[in-house]
Amino acid sequence: MPAPSPGGGVSTGISASTIKVGAIFPLSGPINFSLVQQAASSYFNMINEQGGINGRKVDFVYYDDGWDQQKSIQLARRLVEQDKVFAMVGNFQFFTADGVVPYVEAQGVPLVGPDSVALRELQSNVVFPMGLSTCTDGIANGKEVIDRGFKKPAYIHVAGNSAMTRIVECEDAVLKAAGITSVSKIGTSIAEPDFTQAVLRTRSADPDVLIEEHDASAILRTWQAMQRQNYSVPMLGAYPAYDTLITDYAKNYPNQAKDFSVPTGAVPIERPNDEVRRYVGATKKFFPDAHLGYFGELAWGGAKMFTDVMRQLGGTPTRGQLIDALNSLKNYESGITKPTTFNPGPKDPNHWWFRMKLDNYTKWAPTTTDWITHPCVECEKQKWTQPAR
Secondary structure: OOOOOOOOOOEOOEOOOEEEEEEEEOOOOOOOOHHHHHHHHHHHHHHHHOOOEOOEEEEEEEEEOOOOHHHHHHHHHHHHHHOOOOEEEOOOOOOOHHHHHHHHHHHOOOEEOOOOOOHHHHHOOOEEOOOEOHHHHHHHHHHHHHHOOOOOEEEEEEOOOHHHHHHHHHHHHHHHHOOOOOOEEEEEOOOOOOOHHHHHHHHHOOOOEEEEEOOHHHHHHHHHHHHHOOOOOOEEEOHHHOEHHHHHHHHHOHHHHOOOEEEEOOOOOOOOOHHHHHHHHHHHHHOOOOOOEHHHHHHHHHHHHHHHHHHHHOOOOOHHHHHHHHHOOOOEOOOOOOOEOOOOOOOOOEOOEEEEEEEOOOEEEEOOOOOEOOOHHHHOHHHHHOOOO
């Protein structure tokens, strides 16, 4: 790794006793993703209890953008120009990365461990995502359709977002290779309060499986609409639905939830290793009512990666030295995802997942004992590291 600046040197956001780190999360608006903030906060709280990073406590400053891109850009400026953070860690910016990433690039501010949903996060030299791209999520669900012998898939997906468009493109690529064509594609708002019309249109297409590329709360609203119509069909979900919100409520929709499964690019909480146990234990310690799930695990893993690399650098590193160190990271073991390797330029480090299925409606269970991948991950790679059409 690059040599750090000598101890006692000057670096933005680092004092003799603290390292100031920032983040932006959607904590209000159509969906509350507080599980991401709670995981990152819990990790840094735990580290501070242990003495901090190289003797410095982490001052974690975060803001709520309410899913508003212009507000998110303003908050990024506030973090960098007023709060003077050293780095950003754990951002969740599904709808807002297109504004924030160009800004942090221009400022030379590293963004460590974001969610990997937004395509713009995968195209930067200063952003270091750990999760599955949306394309890999699509490939995972396409593989599941084929493996389970379905022939007539239908989609309900988030409309008006290039990352969600890419999910469907990549699913279609896998299915087309197997001679399968979808019977219906319905885009809905991420804030859609009632999925009645989407379910009616899906039902009229008579699919043998429904793939819903939405978050956990949208899945619940879909099940509500299906239940009102006395309708059920096997369902697959996207990785945002790997969340304890689903297991809290699935029992209320026994016919709709019985075949539900999702991919996750993180080690399953239900089959934990030591790091996942730390994530669960610390998050429940500092936020007893927190939901647990895939995006929380990624935020924890990003905070851990930041901490580990900063400890290896030692002294008072600059932002540029942190970026260089992360860009040379090879087979980093976070304990959350498969080992992570970064190189300068576009990033897409994680192509592996577990398949999670509801077990008796009250808990998730992995369907395999090891990670899954698919050869189309590599053949489709250029489709998600280039700008969307």
